[in-house]
Every structure is written in structure tokens, then in C-alpha cells.
Amino acid sequence: MTERINRLKTIATQLRRDVVNTVYYAGDGHPGPSLSIADILTALYFDIMRLNPVDPDWKQRDRFILSKGHACPMLYAALARRGYFPPAELKTLRTLGSRLQGHPVMHYTPGVDATSGSLGHGLPQGCGMALAARRRGDDSLVFVLTGDGELNEGLVWEAAMSIAKFKLTNMIAIVDNNGVQSGGKVETIGGLVKLREKWEAFGWYVVEIDGHNMEKMVTMLENAAKRGRASRVDREGMLIVDGQAAPNPDQPVMFIAHTIKGSGIPFMEGNNSWHKRVPTDEEHQLAMSILGGKDLE
Amino acid sequence: MNKIESTRVGFMQGLEALAEKDDRIMMVSADSMLAMRATGFAEKFPEQFVEMGIAEQNAAATAAGLAIEGMIPYFATYAGFITMRACEQIRTFIAYPNLNVKLAGVNSGVAGGEREGVTHQFYEDIGILRTIPNMTILVPADADQARQAAISAASIPGPVYIRLGSGRDPVFFEHNTSFLPFKINILQEKGNDIALFGNGVLLLRLQKAAEELEKRGIGVTLVEVHTVKPIDVVGITQVLKNCGAAVTAEDHNIIGGLGSAIMETAAENCPVPMSRIGLHDCFGGSGNPEDLLDYYGMSVNDIVEAALSTIARKKATPSC
Numbered sequence: 001m002t003e004r005i006n007r008l009k010t011i012a013t014q015l016r017r018d019v020v021n022t023v024y025y026a027g028d029g030h031p032g033p034s035l036s037i038a039d040i041l042t043a044l045y046f047d048i049m050r051l052n053p054v055d056p057d058w059k060q061r062d063r064f065i066l067s068k069g070h071a072c073p074m075l076y077a078a079l080a081r082r083g084y085f086p087p088a089e090l091k092t093l094r095t096l097g098s099r100l101q102g103h104p105v106m107h108y109t110p111g112v113d114a115t116s117g118s119l120g121h122g123l124p125q126g127c128g129m130a131l132a133a134r135r136r137g138d139d140s141l142v143f144v145l146t147g148d149g150e151l152n153e154g155l156v157w158e159a160a161m162s163i164a165k166f167k168l169t170n171m172i173a174i175v176d177n178n179g180v181q182s183g184g185k186v187e188t189i190g191g192l193v194k195l196r197e198k199w200e201a202f203g204w205y206v207v208e209i210d211g212h213n214m215e216k217m218v219t220m221l222e223n224a225a226k227r228g229r230a231s232r233v234d235r236e237g238m239l240i241v242d243g244q245a246a247p248n249p250d251q252p253v254m255f256i257a258h259t260i261k262g263s264g265i266p267f268m269e270g271n272n273s274w275h276k277r278v279p280t281d282e283e284h285q286l287a288m289s290i291l292g293g294k295d296l297e
Numbered sequence: 298m299n300k301i302e303s304t305r306v307g308f309m310q311g312l313e314a315l316a317e318k319d320d321r322i323m324m325v326s327a328d329s330m331l332a333m334r335a336t337g338f339a340e341k342f343p344e345q346f347v348e349m350g351i352a353e354q355n356a357a358a359t360a361a362g363l364a365i366e367g368m369i370p371y372f373a374t375y376a377g378f379i380t381m382r383a384c385e386q387i388r389t390f391i392a393y394p395n396l397n398v399k400l401a402g403v404n405s406g407v408a409g410g411e412r413e414g415v416t417h418q419f420y421e422d423i424g425i426l427r428t429i430p431n432m433t434i435l436v437p438a439d440a441d442q443a444r445q446a447a448i449s450a451a452s453i454p455g456p457v458y459i460r461l462g463s464g465r466d467p468v469f470f471e472h473n474t475s476f477l478p479f480k481i482n483i484l485q486e487k488g489n490d491i492a493l494f495g496n497g498v499l500l501l502r503l504q505k506a507a508e509e510l511e512k513r514g515i516g517v518t519l520v521e522v523h524t525v526k527p528i529d530v531v532g533i534t535q536v537l538k539n540c541g542a543a544v545t546a547e548d549h550n551i552i553g554g555l556g557s558a559i560m561e562t563a564a565e566n567c568p569v570p571m572s573r574i575g576l577h578d579c580f581g582g583s584g585n586p587e588d589l590l591d592y593y594g595m596s597v598n599d600i601v602e603a604a605l606s607t608i609a610r611k612k613a614t615p616s617c
Contacts, residue, residue: 106365106394114365115394118385124355125390128362128370131347136366158355165350 004047005215011081012042012214016264017291018077018090024284025091028102032274034074036178036259037145039212044143045078048221053083056110062140062225063113063129067122068147068176069103070276076100076109084111120153122146123173127159130168139229142171149181152190157202164203167250169235172224173204175254176211178261180272195256204254205247207240211257224253265290299501303464305334307440308401311447312371316342321369322451323347327356329374332403334464353378357386357398364396369451376402376409376460377419380426391456392431399450401459406548407576407593408498408586409462415580424553426458427526433457434526435478436496436547436555438469442523445476453478462498463586469500479524481532488516489539491604491611494559495546496522498586499574499595503546506600515608528558530566537567542611544603546574548595567617570610572603 016038023029045051049062066075073093080087085099092098099109103117114125126144133140150156163171177195179186186192199206207224209217220240227238227247235249247253261275262268265287279287316322316338323345324338330348339346347363349356353374360370372379379402380387391398402422404410410418426432433453437443443461450457484500485507495503500521507517518540522529537543543563545556556573563569576593590596 114362115390118389121358121386121390124358124386125362125365127355128359128364128368129366130362131359132363132366132368135344135368155352155354155358158350158352159358162349162352162355162359 001215005218008042008046008214008218011046012038013264013291014081015042015074015077017288017293018081018087019073020265020279020284020287020291022073022077022090022093024279026093026095027278028094029073029278030070030276031073031279032261032268032272033068033071033147033178035263035265035268036211036261037071037074037176038263039214039217040145040174040176040257041074041078043214043218043221045082047218048225049143050140051082053111056084059136060138060140063142065114065122065126065142065144066104066116067144068119068150069117072104075104075112079109079111082111085109119147119150120155123156123159123163126171126173127163127166127168130163130171131166133170134168140170141225141228144171144173146173146175147181148175148177148179148186148192148195149189151175151192151195160199160202160204163252168252169250170228171252172221172228173252173254175256176259177256178259180261182275184272199254203251205240205251206254206256207244208256208258211259212263220255224255227253299467301465302440302468303334304437304440304443304461304466305332305403305464307443308373308447308459308461309334309338311444313338313341315448315451316345319369319451320345321367323363323368323370325349325356325360325363325370325372327351327353327374327378332375333373335373353383354386357383358390360398361386361390361396364391364398369397369399371399371401371447373401374403375417375419376405376422380419380422384425387426387456388429392429395431395455397455399457399459401447401461403461403464405460405462406498407581407589408548410581411463411586411589412583414583418581420549420576420581421553422458422460423525423549423555424557427553427558431455432526433478434460434524436460436523436525438497438500438521438523439466440468441470441472441474442476449476449478460497467498467501476523479527479529481529481536482521482523483536484519484521486518487511489518489541490516491608492518492520492536492540492543493546493600493604494520494522494533494543494555496525496555498548499546502590502595502597502600505597506604509597509601510604515604522555522559525555525558528562530562533559533562534566537563537569538617542570542607544572544574544600544607546595546600548590549575550578551575552578569617570607572607574600574603
């Protein structure tokens with residue numbers, strides 16, 4: 001386990017470095033909301049998800065939707081390091097002709113399973129994809145990562161209702177609960193409170209995790225993935241978290257991941273100007289000295 | 298009195314015929330099962346019927362997800378709830394990735410929305426969708442064309458919108474009359490004084506207007522334009538060249554719909570005097586469909602008058 005976790009931690013640092021470099025060289029992008037999902041994406045792309053980068057359209061793969069599409073520098077870094085395209089391409093982000101559009105676009109970027117960026121659309125698209133997977137009868141999973149700010153969108157709750165109604169246990173949803181959206185605190189901008197109770201009231205099984213604790217996160221996500229692939233009979237009583245009652249076999253699972261916007265770079269943590277901001281030369285240097293290493297290659 | 302059949306029933310007959318042969322065909326409902334007369338479909342094909350509740354954005358985005366995975370979902374409900382409430386989902390999540398999602402909108406036009414009034418009566422749908430790349434827009438004339446349009450849509454790659462009526466829709470064509478998307482359908486060429494272009498419920502009125510004009514010695518070419526996007530530029534230009542003047546007629550705002558599409562085509566390829574019949578940039582209201590069409594400027598007489606005044610302008614304008 002230690003070796004497994006150390007490997008993932010090293011990758012997460014690499015991805016953080018890639019994000020800072022990407023935004024710095026491209027001269028545009030959202031570093032803060034990318035960094036809060038560094039550890040989650042590392043766990044998914046380098047441990048939990050069943051993938052085949054050589055064949056991005058492989059039918060039996062697990063799907064991933066980055067509903068908070070503005071955090072795509074982190075998704076692009078994960079895809080590049082996982083082998084979907086060369087890491088050198090990351091610096092083309094948001095430039096004319098690049099496969100790395102300002103927000104993720106399916107058919108453009110190898111490994112991007114759904115278009116996203118206009119907020120609130122990951123869960124309903126994932127709902128359709130999970131329904132289709134169930135009709136195909138295979139055990140591939142649909143992972144959806146949403147922001148917490150985007151839960152302001154009414155569409156999210158329409159989808160929350162449907163996914164629970166359809167009993168889409170082959171979906172695993174995660175909220176990146178960094179607590180801050182573009183204009184300020186999530187609580188004050190949109191009045192979003194009692195997140196856990198809201199999802200539970202919609203019929204979901206909720207697990208709260210520390211989105212930067214790799215070891216605990218990997219264990220729980222692995223449990224959820226096993227449950228997601230299991231038959232209904234086998235799902236009965238399957239635990240996700242020790243010490244928390246098992247979900248009922250028809251419930252979809254929502255992870256509320258407590259995270260820090262700008263995570264891993266102290267001068268960005270807690271400073272929401274990094275929601276969308278390009279590091280200066282000095283800031284870039286400083287970030288590189290914190291993370292170690294210096295360039296994309 | 299013309300025979301009445303339901304464009305909704307026609308559409309569902311087409312969808313059932315498709316679903317029997319192809320299990321990728323699905324129907325997505327926004328609590329529109331009864332409105333769409335889809336109870337039979339839901340019973341026959343429970344695995345291919347998805348009920349999303351009264352949540353059109355959710356239904357459109359879920360349909361996108363199904364299409365990403367290779368299904369061919371038909372999302373059918375009221376025209377405005379699709380094209381307005383779920384407009385962004387159509388534009389960004391269906392049309393941009395060019396997904397195989399088919400959309401069917403009922404209660405189109407004042408005649409389609411008839412007694413329901415403005416909230417459930419939609420004359421903006423085509424204008425909205427025409428500005429979105431990758432969209433195909435079909436406007437069937439009647440129930441049997443709606444059936445054929447539903448079937449044709451499955452083999453047109455990418456998103457297709459099918460415009461439907463109230464469920465009490467006048468019959469125009471004999472059943473099984475050939476329906477070929479993308480090409481204009483020339484219904485008659487009895488002279489070339491004026492071309493009458495139209496679609497949907499207004500074809501009947503255009504035909505009556507053509508008869509009236511012929512009584513007055515005016516030669517009419519009558520053309521059905523069921524595919525509003527992509528518009529048949531070659532076919533329309535040829536008709537405009539032959540006739541040198543045209544009237545368009547549609548149960549839609551004159552801004553953005555068929556009239557706009559043909560005028561754009563004419564302006565770039567063969568500018569001739571033209572007039573548009575349709576709602577003159579106003580909202581409709583509740584009423585009997587025939588009364589509504591008369592009241593809002595789409596009577597047989599309105600078409601005749603428009604044709605006569607357009608022909609008069611033609612004499613003062615050199616042809617292209």
C-alpha cells in the first residue's frame with residue numbers, strides 16, 4: 001500500500017507542476033480550481049479507473065466527465081501523463097488550432113469522454129452514459145466530478161433526482177468541495193448549505209472524504225468502484241467506508257471531497273485571485289521551487 | 298372540411314417502426330408521454346423509453362449522454378420547451394459534438410398551439426435552431442409526413458429537429474407519398490408568374506390560394522420546403538429564376554424561419570420581389586386553429602393579396 005500511495009503522491013506533484021506550467025506558458029487558464037482536484041484525478045486516472053490510452057474509445061473503459069470544465073488544465077495533465085497525448089502539447093492550451101480547447105471538448109482531445117465547461121452538465125450527461133452502459137450490460141463505470149459552485153445550477157438537481165430514480169449504481173459522483181467559486185464563498189454566493197443532507201434527501205449515499213488524503217481516498221474509491229461493478233445481489237451490504245452503514249444496493253454514491261483551492265502551492269491556497277490568473281515569472285519560479293522540477297518535459 | 302390526423306401519432310408510428318428494427322432507437326420523455334401519444338411505445342419498448350420528468354434541460358443533456366454511447370435518442374415534447382428551455386443543451390452538448398440526438402417539438406405555430414395560448418404555442422423554434430451549426434430542421438406537412446420524417450431522421454447523421462402540431466392536424470398528402478429530406482418538393486408548376494413556397498399546416502392554404510390565383514389567370518409554381526435547414530439553395534434558386542417573384546408562408550414568426558431562409562437564399566443568388574406570410578413579429582393567443590391562422594395574417598386571402606402585390610413589384614424590377 002505504501003508503495004502504491006507514494007507513487008500516486010509523486011504523480012500528483014507532477015500533475016500540479018504540469019498545471020502551473022501549462023497556465024504559465026499558455027498565458028491563460030484556471031490554476032486554483034485545477035489544483036484542488038489534483039489528488040482526486042491522480043487517484044482516478046492512475047489507480048481506480050479501467051482505461052486503455054492506446055484505444056481511447058475502448059467500449060469497456062470507465063468514463064470520466066469533468067463537469068467543472070474550467071479545471072481542464074488538470075484533466076489535460078492527467079491525460080498527457082497517462083499517455084493519451086504528448087505532455088509537450090500542454091503548452092498549446094487555449095491557442096488557435098490546439099486540441100486543448102479552453103474547456104474540454106469530446107472528439108477533439110483523446111481521452112475526453114464528454115464536452116463540458118458550461119456548468120451543471122456533467123451529471124445529466126453522465127446519467128445518459130450510465131443508462132447506456134446498463135443497456136450494454138457491461139460493468140464499466142461513469143465517474144462525474146463536479147464543482148461545488150456549479151451546484152447552484154438547477155439542472156444539477158434535476159439530474160440528481162433522475163440518477164437516483166434510475167438507480168444508477170454504475171455512476172460514481174464526486175463534488176470538489178473547495179468552498180469557493182468565482183465571486184467568493186459558495187455559502188454566500190449561491191446560498192449552498194447542508195450539502196450532505198441535500199444529496200441524501202435526493203436519495204444518494206454520501207461519503208465525505210479529504211480530497212487530499214490519497215491513502216483514504218484510494219481505499220474508499222476502490223470500494224465504490226468494486227460495488228459499482230458488482231451485481232445487485234453482491235452489492236447488498238458492501239461497505240464503502242468502515243464505520244459507516246453500507247449503502248442500499250440501489251443507491252448511487254456521491255463523494256463530497258473536502259479540498260483546498262490552489263492546493264499544494266501555499267501562496268495560491270486561500271487566495272481566490274488564483275481562480276483564473278497567470279503566474280508571473282517570479283511566481284512561476286517560486287511554484288517550481290515548491291513543487292520541484294522545472295519544465296513540462 | 299379536410300381530413301384530420303395527428304402529426305404526433307404519425308411521428309410515433311415512425312418511431313415504433315424504427316424501434317422494432319433497431320434497439321439503439323430510444324425515446325426520451327419530459328413527462329411528455331401522453332402529449333406525444335407514446336404510451337404504446339413505452340409499453341412495447343420499456344428498455345428504450347426513458348422518462349426524465351418535467352425537466353427539459355435534464356432530458357436533453359441525458360439524451361446527449363445516450364448518444365455519446367451510440368444510442369439514437371429521440372427527445373420529444375413541446376417545441377418551445379425543447380428549443381428555449383433546453384436551447385443551450387442542444388447547442389453546446391448536442392449540436393457542437395454533432396451527436397445523433399433527434400428532437401421533436403409539438404404545438405408549433407399558432408395552429409399547433411391553438412387553444413393553449415402563448416405559453417404553449419411556439420413560433421420561434423425554427424429561428425432559434427437555424428442559427429445552430431450541424432442542425433437539420435424538418436417541417437412535415439401532416440401526419441404521414443411526420444411518420445416519414447421520424448424514420449428519415451434516424452439515417453441523417455447528427456441532430457435533427459422535427460416540427461409537429463397539435464394532434465388535430467389537417468391531412469395534405471396521400472399516405473406514403475414520397476418524402477425526400479433536403480430537396481424542395483415542387484407540388485405544381487402551372488405557370489411562372491409567382492412562386493409560392495411553404496410548409497407545414499400552411500400548405501393547404503397555399504394550395505387554395507394557388508387555385509384562386511389561377512382563376513384570375515395567374516400562373517403559380519407551388520413548392521413545399523419541408524427541410525428548412527440545410528436549405529435547398531440550388532432548387533430554390535432555380536424556382537426563383539423561373540418565376541421572378543415569390544411568396545413564402547409558414548406558421549412561424551416571419552423573422553428567422555422559412556421566409557428568412559428563402560430571402561437569404563434569394564438575396565445571394567437571385568434577388569426578386571418577395572413577401573412573407575407568417576406571424577408579423579407578434580405573439581399569438583388562444584383560439585380555434587383556423588380562426589387563429591386567419592386572424593394572424595395567414596388566411597388564403599392574405600396569401601392571394603401578397604402574391605398580387607409581389608407580382609406588381611416584379612414588373613418594376615428587372616429579373617435576375
